[in-house]
Amino acid sequence: VQLVESGGGLVQTGGSLRLSCAASGSTFSISAMGWYRQAPGKQRERVARIWTGSGGTNYADSVRGRFTISRDNAKNTIYLQMNSLKPEDTAVYYCNVLYAFKESWGQGTQVTVSS
Numbered sequence: 001v002q003l004v005e006s007g008g009g010l011v012q013t014g015g016s017l018r019l020s021c022a023a024s025g026s027t028f029s030i031s032a033m034g035w036y037r038q039a040p041g042k043q044r045e046r047v048a049r050i051w052t053g054s055g056g057t058n059y060a061d062s063v064r065g066r067f068t069i070s071r072d073n074a075k076n077t078i079y080l081q082m083n084s085l086k087p088e089d090t091a092v093y094y095c096n097v098l099y100a101f102k103e104s105w106g107q108g109t110q111v112t113v114s115s
Contacts, residue, residue, distance in 0.1 A: 001025040001104045003095045005006045006095070008109030015113070021095030021106055029099040032033055035080045037071065037091035037111075050078060063089075085113045108112040 007019040023030060024045030046070040048059045057069050068081040082089065089114050095106035 001027060001030060001097050001099050001102075003097060003104055003106035005093070005095045005106040005109045008093060008111045010112045013086060013113055013115050015085050016081070016083045017085065017111060018082065019093055019109060019111075020067075021078050021080075023076040023078075026099060030076075030097055032097045032098040033071070033078045035062065035078075036094045036096055037089075038092040038094070038108075039088075041090075046096075047093070048080060056066055082111070085111075085115045087115045089113050 002024050005019060005021045006015060009017060011017050024047055030052050032049055032051045035047040036044050037047050038044040046060060047063055048067055050069045050071050052058045065086045069078060071078045091111060092108040092109050094108045097104050
């Protein structure tokens with residue numbers, strides 16, 4: 001499965017951005033998709049995940065209530081709506097997919113929140 005992300009950019013504190021991640025290839029085998037982020041000097045952390053079958057979601061405590069992950073199964077695409085952005089949300093955001101006991105990563109998209 002291959003992933004292509006879009007939607008990053010520069011936004012002021014309190015602003016919003018929406019990230020998109022489109023999957024291609026063996027999409028029938030996808031079990032879950034999610035978003036991770038990595039800030040400079042920090043480890044990559046999972047932000048949100050959505051399960052293909054149930055549509056269930058989970059979020060990191062730091063973003064719960066501000067970020068929403070959603071999916072469009074017909075387009076094999078997931079979205080991350082990010083509201084009330086904070087400077088500490090600044091990071092490279094990566095799309096991730098779990099499928100057939102494997103995982104793939106997108107190329108990453110930069111999100112910068114200015115104070």
